[in-house]
Amino acid sequence: MSPSPSMLEPTSTSLDVTAHVAASIVPAVLDVIGQRWSLAIIQALLLSAKSFGQLLAELQIPRSTLAARLKHLQAMACLAACGEGYQLTPAGQALLVVVSLARDWDARRGAPVVPALLHSCGQAFQPSLRCGHCLVPIEVRDIRLDSAGLAPQMASLAKPLKRARAEFAAEQQLTAAAILSDRWTALIVALIYFGVQRYGDIARHLQIAPNILADRLLRLTEGGVLLRATDGQLNRPLYRFSAEGLQLFPLIVALTGWGDHWLRPHYQASTQMSHRPCGQILQPQLHCASCGQGVTLASLSAAIC
Numbered sequence: 237m238s239p240s241p242s243m244l245e246p247t248s249t250s251l252d253v254t255a256h257v258a259a260s261i262v263p264a265v266l267d268v269i270g271q272r273w274s275l276a277i278i279q280a281l282l283l284s285a286k287s288f289g290q291l292l293a294e295l296q297i298p299r300s301t302l303a304a305r306l307k308h309l310q311a312m313a314c315l316a317a318c319g320e321g322y323q324l325t326p327a328g329q330a331l332l333v334v335v336s337l338a339r340d341w342d343a344r345r346g347a348p349v350v351p352a353l354l355h356s357c358g359q360a361f362q363p364s365l366r367c368g369h370c371l372v373p374i375e376v377r378d379i380r381l382d383s384a385g386l387a388p389q390m391a392s393l394a395k396p397l398k399r400a401r402a403e404f405a406a407e408q409q410l411t412a413a414a415i416l417s418d419r420w421t422a423l424i425v426a427l428i429y430f431g432v433q434r435y436g437d438i439a440r441h442l443q444i445a446p447n448i449l450a451d452r453l454l455r456l457t458e459g460g461v462l463l464r465a466t467d468g469q470l471n472r473p474l475y476r477f478s479a480e481g482l483q484l485f486p487l488i489v490a491l492t493g494w495g496d497h498w499l500r501p502h503y504q505a506s507t508q509m510s511h512r513p514c515g516q517i518l519q520p521q522l523h524c525a526s527c528g529q530g531v532t533l534a535s536l537s538a539a540i541c
């Protein structure tokens with residue numbers, strides 16, 4: 237099988253893709269940020285600490301939902317209470333890369349993104365995820381998946397929470413946060429990146445109910461993320477990423493990188509991806525697309541409209 241630009245090419249043909257996704261940090265990261273509103277809360281706290289009331293007014297979400305999400309993010313060590321408010325911990329601040337790329341993906345699809353951010357170079361901040369070794373922007377065709385470091389004891393995909401389905405259905409727009417906050421959808425996207433493209437293979441890998449899988453694939457197809465095609469030899473449906481879907485790839489890499497740094501127990505190997513242009517193990521870094529410099533929170537400010 238020749239590699240398609242919409243999938244990663246495993247270095248070993250015997251690589252079990254489900255084992256890789258399960259052993260990758262993706263499910264653990266989804267446990268932290270894969271709830272509706274979690275990314276919005278992180279974003280709201282990126283530039284400054286805020287009180288519960290300020291968050292309530294800014295996010296316009298039910299009080300009980302905000303309280304539950306804050307409690308969860310505190311338990312996950314992403315934010316801490318400070319005085320009468322909340323502030324991000326270093327782990328929460330490091331989610332800047334995930335929030336930035338999610339915002340950028342939404343903006344490219346025409347969604348309003350506020351607040352606008354300025355980089356210290358004076359330009360509107362547009363994120364670019366680059367290889368930490370050679371600084372080449374990360375694209376799916378440049379990434380190689382390595383089978384080393386798999387943890388067999390983790391080789392099963394945790395079942396999503398039941399309520400995730402209703403939340404996904406209620407979303408008006410298919411935003412990056414909506415994709416990440418529906419665990420089935422996020423896992424389907426990850427599997428297709430890892431090369432599982434046939435309907436039957438996705439169903440088998442995820443052990444997902446046919447109606448749920450059909451619903452998620454339809455949503456991703458209608459949302460312009462996936463393209464439905466037919467496998468010529470077997471006459472079965474298969475799914476590839478559209479150009480917009482491919483632009484989600486840096487986001488998946490970013491959350492993998494974040495999880496490897498902040499969630500991975502020290503005795504486990506990190507997710508094994510290497511970068512073809514330089515041949516090094518991939519270490520993604522956030523850069524400013526305008527000036528090319530590395531980006532930290534301190535180099536960003538809210539644009540005054």
Ligand SMILES: [Zn+2]
Binds near residue numbers: 372511516
């Ligand atoms: Zn590189």
Ligand SMILES: [Zn+2]
Binds near residue numbers: 525
């Ligand atoms: Zn810049």
